[in-house]
Amino acid sequence: xxxxxxxxxxxxxxxxxxxETGQTLLEALRDELRLTGxxxxxxTGDCGACSVIVDGRLVCACLMLAxxxxxxxIQTIEGMATxxxxxxxxxxxxxxxxxxxxxCTPGILIAARSLLERNPNPTEDEVRYWLAGxxxxxxxxxxxxxxxxxxAREMRGG
Amino acid sequence: MSATLKYQEKELKxxxxxxxxxxxxxxxTGRARFGADYNLPGQLIGKVLRSPHALARIKSxxxxxxxxxxxxxxxxxxxxxxxxxxxxxxxxxxMINFRDVTRNxxxxxxxxxxxxxxxAVAATGxxxxxxxxxxIKVEYEVLPHAxxxxxxxxxxxxxxxxxxxxxxxxxxxxxxxxxxxxxxxxHGDIAAGFRQAEVIVEREFNxxxxxxGYIEPQxxxxxxxxxxxxELWTSTQGHFVFRAQCAKVLQMDVSKIxxxxxxxxxxxxxxxxxxxxxxxxxxxRKSGHPVKMVMxxxxxxxxxxxxxxxxxxxxxxxxxxxxxxxxxxELNFQxxxxxxSSVNQASMCAFTRYDLANVRIVGHDVTxxxxxxxxxxxxxxxxxxxxxxxxxxxxxxxxxxDPIEFRLRNAAKEGTQTYYGPKLGPIGYIQTLEAARAHPxxxxxxxxxxxxxxxxxxxxxxxxxxxxxxxxxxDGTLTxxxxxxxxxxxxxxxxxxxxAEELGIEFDRVRPFVGDTASLGFNFLTAGSRGTFASxxxxxxxxxxxxxxxxxxxxxxxxxxxxxxxxxxxxxRPVDATVAQFAPMSxxxxxxxxxxxxxxxxxHAEINAQGAGPGFGTHIVDVEVDKxxxxxxxxRYTVVQDVGKAIHPAYVEGQLQxxxxxxxxxxxxxxxxxxxxxxxxxxxxxxxxxxxASDLPFIDTVIVEVPNPNHPYGVRGCGEVxxxxxxxxxxxxxxxxxxxxxxxxxxxxxxxxxxxxxxAAARR
Ligand code: FES
Ligand code: FES
Numbered sequence: 001x002x003x004x005x006x007x008x009x010x011x012x013x014x015x016x017x018x019x020e021t022g023q024t025l026l027e028a029l030r031d032e033l034r035l036t037g038x039x040x041x042x043x044t045g046d047c048g049a050c051s052v053i054v055d056g057r058l059v060c061a062c063l064m065l066a067x068x069x070x071x072x073x074i075q076t077i078e079g080m081a082t083x084x085x086x087x088x089x090x091x092x093x094x095x096x097x098x099x100x101x102x103x104c105t106p107g108i109l110i111a112a113r114s115l116l117e118r119n120p121n122p123t124e125d126e127v128r129y130w131l132a133g134x135x136x137x138x139x140x141x142x143x144x145x146x147x148x149x150x151x152a153r154e155m156r157g158g
Numbered sequence: 159m160s161a162t163l164k165y166q167e168k169e170l171k172x173x174x175x176x177x178x179x180x181x182x183x184x185x186x187t188g189r190a191r192f193g194a195d196y197n198l199p200g201q202l203i204g205k206v207l208r209s210p211h212a213l214a215r216i217k218s219x220x221x222x223x224x225x226x227x228x229x230x231x232x233x234x235x236x237x238x239x240x241x242x243x244x245x246x247x248x249x250x251x252x253m254i255n256f257r258d259v260t261r262n263x264x265x266x267x268x269x270x271x272x273x274x275x276x277x278a279v280a281a282t283g284x285x286x287x288x289x290x291x292x293x294i295k296v297e298y299e300v301l302p303h304a305x306x307x308x309x310x311x312x313x314x315x316x317x318x319x320x321x322x323x324x325x326x327x328x329x330x331x332x333x334x335x336x337x338x339x340x341x342x343x344x345h346g347d348i349a350a351g352f353r354q355a356e357v358i359v360e361r362e363f364n365x366x367x368x369x370x371g372y373i374e375p376q377x378x379x380x381x382x383x384x385x386x387x388x389e390l391w392t393s394t395q396g397h398f399v400f401r402a403q404c405a406k407v408l409q410m411d412v413s414k415i416x417x418x419x420x421x422x423x424x425x426x427x428x429x430x431x432x433x434x435x436x437x438x439x440x441x442x443r444k445s446g447h448p449v450k451m452v453m454x455x456x457x458x459x460x461x462x463x464x465x466x467x468x469x470x471x472x473x474x475x476x477x478x479x480x481x482x483x484x485x486x487x488e489l490n491f492q493x494x495x496x497x498x499s500s501v502n503q504a505s506m507c508a509f510t511r512y513d514l515a516n517v518r519i520v521g522h523d524v525t526x527x528x529x530x531x532x533x534x535x536x537x538x539x540x541x542x543x544x545x546x547x548x549x550x551x552x553x554x555x556x557x558x559x560d561p562i563e564f565r566l567r568n569a570a571k572e573g574t575q576t577y578y579g580p581k582l583g584p585i586g587y588i589q590t591l592e593a594a595r596a597h598p599x600x601x602x603x604x605x606x607x608x609x610x611x612x613x614x615x616x617x618x619x620x621x622x623x624x625x626x627x628x629x630x631x632x633d634g635t636l637t638x639x640x641x642x643x644x645x646x647x648x649x650x651x652x653x654x655x656x657x658a659e660e661l662g663i664e665f666d667r668v669r670p671f672v673g674d675t676a677s678l679g680f681n682f683l684t685a686g687s688r689g690t691f692a693s694x695x696x697x698x699x700x701x702x703x704x705x706x707x708x709x710x711x712x713x714x715x716x717x718x719x720x721x722x723x724x725x726x727x728x729x730x731r732p733v734d735a736t737v738a739q740f741a742p743m744s745x746x747x748x749x750x751x752x753x754x755x756x757x758x759x760x761x762h763a764e765i766n767a768q769g770a771g772p773g774f775g776t777h778i779v780d781v782e783v784d785k786x787x788x789x790x791x792x793x794r795y796t797v798v799q800d801v802g803k804a805i806h807p808a809y810v811e812g813q814l815q816x817x818x819x820x821x822x823x824x825x826x827x828x829x830x831x832x833x834x835x836x837x838x839x840x841x842x843x844x845x846x847x848x849x850x851a852s853d854l855p856f857i858d859t860v861i862v863e864v865p866n867p868n869h870p871y872g873v874r875g876c877g878e879v880x881x882x883x884x885x886x887x888x889x890x891x892x893x894x895x896x897x898x899x900x901x902x903x904x905x906x907x908x909x910x911x912x913x914x915x916x917x918a919a920a921r922r
Pocket of ligand 2: 098099100101102103104105135136137138139373423424646
């Protein structure tokens with residue numbers, strides 16, 4: 001099977017990889033680039049565990065073909081912290097016990113960051129509806145919503 | 159050693175506080191490695207061919223075309239696994255029927271459900287492996303199947319197992335049946351109890367199977383070497399039990415398989431049993447390559463254990479002043495394709511919140527053409543309790559007694575004789591009821607079409623085999639190697655907190671982690687809410703051993719008698735100045751000198767933890783029913799639970815919230831839907847709808863602490879109780895809102911609407 005050559009930017013780094021035409025961006029990230037922080041919970045766009053940012057848009061990496069990443073800028077969980085310094089959302093998730101098993105956490109963090117970039121002062125309802133595409137089976141979402149609201153507060157400087 | 163360490167009240171520095179979990183940073187940065195995140199050089203990808211039929215005889219399987227496909231390195235079928243005897247074999251204290259394990263892993267004579275594995279291939283890549291599956295030819299003789307539990311129990315129903323005769327009935331039946339087992343529990347005189355009753359309520363309930371719904375599909379990586387050793391990385395709740403199962407079905411020595419547990423992306427009971435693990439090792443053995451197998455979500459739904467669907471009948475007799483005189487139930491549980499549902503636990507949990515003189519429960523474990531059920535958080539209890547707590551609520555209403563007051567009048571307490579065996583020790587059921595009654599939630603006003611419901615739950619909690627090692631490192635920090643999986647609740651943190659508390663040192667001086675199967679002796683699964691109870695006890699034993707050794711070293715160094723050396727706040731100090739005087743020594747100081755004073759210092763515990771304390775919870779829920787659509791909205795939810803002692807309160811709250819929300823999903827939306835053809839119609843998160851953030855309010859928690867006398871810090875365990883009450887609490891709230899008693903789970907919009915329409919039609 002002949003493979004396609006793709007070049008893209010991932011977390012600011014120029015990368016190149018080969019992929020089959022039917023392979024998803026999620027598979028390329030995980031299997032070709034070995035960036036396993038992005039998770040697969042369903043492969044059908046229903047759980048949000050594979051959330052990444054592509055050219056500023058929040059997408060399910062399992063619903064996008066890897067070849068479509070050509071020339072695009074992709075952000076994954078691996079690029080969220082700055083060196084040793086965690087993003088406020090990451091820190092608040094730990095402080096608020098907003099993660100248990102942690103399999104949903106990368107996707108939820110990526111989704112929450114994209115919310116706060118658009119809306120730095122969301123209401124509880126806005127957080128809940130924005131995250132409605134990210135399933136978490138462990139936490140009941142209580143502490144996740146708390147952590148997002150608290151991170152937003154801190155990022156606004158209050 | 160059969161162990162209990164008694165509860166001691168003492169001043170606490172760390173236990174009860176909220177330090178940050180040691181697995182936190184890795185989990186927020188994507189660095190934590192789950193089952194599917196492991197890879198080895200030269201690995202192949204393994205895939206499974208599954209049955210499209212609910213019940214069919216396998217006439218032939220032809221794998222030749224698949225094997226001929228370039229890139230395919232191995233294929234395994236039933237022929238690659240030995241026949242196992244039909245008997246219960248011990249794996250530690252766990253009893254397992256390996257005839258069923260081998261057949262569930264790989265069908266032999268018949269396929270027994272849509273999704274039953276038939277063959278597995280290993281190939282150089284995913285797409286080759288999939289292409290190979292399409293080339294395997296299977297000839298089936300399709301048979302009529304049985305899906306519904308009541309239908310499957312009838313004589314003449316399509317039979318799954320010709321060798322299965324109902325156990326627990328005398329004399330032995332003369333023909334096989336789908337009823338694998340009949341069991342009976344009770345005490346007192348049930349007939350007399352109903353004669354004393356002035357009011358009787360009797361109802362029948364039906365529930366659908368629901369899935370644990372962990373977000374991480376099962377994933378494993380196996381590597382078998384030419385010298386007959388195997389390594390396995392897998393997402394599991396019990397790496398020792400997985401090793402035992404693999405060793406048995408692959409006919410290998412236990413010690414030749416080394417299982418390293420990965421981070422686990424949720425389990426809730428669903429990762430207690432092997433699925434692909436033995437297939438991956440077999441494929442690796444056959445191909446000479448490491449083999450990685452990751453399930454799709456569809457496979458998770460169709461082929462891994464949901465919990466039982468059930469038919470439940472409950473009958474309750476009561477005096478006018480609210481004393482229960484008789485309690486009777488029949489529980490008919492789907493086991494799936496092989497026997498072993500949780501009807502046993504469900505029977506024991508059904509009424510064990512009440513102090514009852516006359517109880518009778520009959521349970522049936524029934525095989526049907528569905529995937530073999532697995533444990534799901536307090537296995538079976540929510541199903542039985544949905545019926546029982548609905549009837550309790552109806553009875554309270556009939557008698558005109560407040561539902562919490564009615565429960566208090568009949569509540570189990572210390573000394574209550576259970577109908578399944580033990581007398582209850584000190585428990586906190588009454589305290590949870592009283593805390594719920596005193597909560598502002600219980601008095602808050604309600605609007606139109608809104609209602610409030612209450613229900614309660616009980617779970618045993620367990621102990622079992624547990625090991626750990628606590629190694630003092632040369633700089634005075636410690637590593638705590640645990641044998642129980644941290645199934646994500648944060649038990650690693652809790653164990654490190656208890657060790658640090660014992661030693662009087664900072665939390666971050668103790669690094670906890672889970673050891674592989676070669677590094678510790680056998681541990682039971684992380685199940686039964688036993689982690690923090692049993693592993694906590696083992697950790698405390700190991701810490702006390704370390705303290706003992708530290709005192710001995712200091713006695714030697716300072717040349718004083720052992721009795722003169724006390725351990726306090728991370729230092730060896732004189733017991734008091736009159737006995738001996740010496741300069742205190744800190745943990746790092748002693749650690750640095752360990753080489754010269756006798757070598758490395760460590761503590762070990764190998765115990766069978768005894769004395770787990772039962773847990774009780776009371777839930778309050780407010781709902782609003784949309785009479786146009788039948789949709790039920792959760793407006794407010796409060797969980798009150800006795801946990802014995804919350805080692806890390808934030809992680810305990812997380813258990814109560816997460817458990818309650820799983821119960822809410824079970825109550826409102828989740829169900830397996832099968833077609834006439836016996837094929838699962840909703841094997842995905844789109845059509846099997848688990849709760850999302852926008853469905854829910856904040857979940858309030860009230861932690862009650864009635865210490866378990868059989869744990870050094872009073873721990874009971876807390877993970878399972880919270881899933882038990884929601885279904886009944888919500889049904890009770892709906893009744894309170896619209897006056898209709900719903901007895902069919904899920905209480906989904908179509909069902910609620912149907913009930914509303916039927917009631918309206920009846921009024922016309
Ligand atoms: S894996 Fe992409 S949405 Fe679930
Ligand atoms: S923390 Fe486990 S799924 Fe969200």
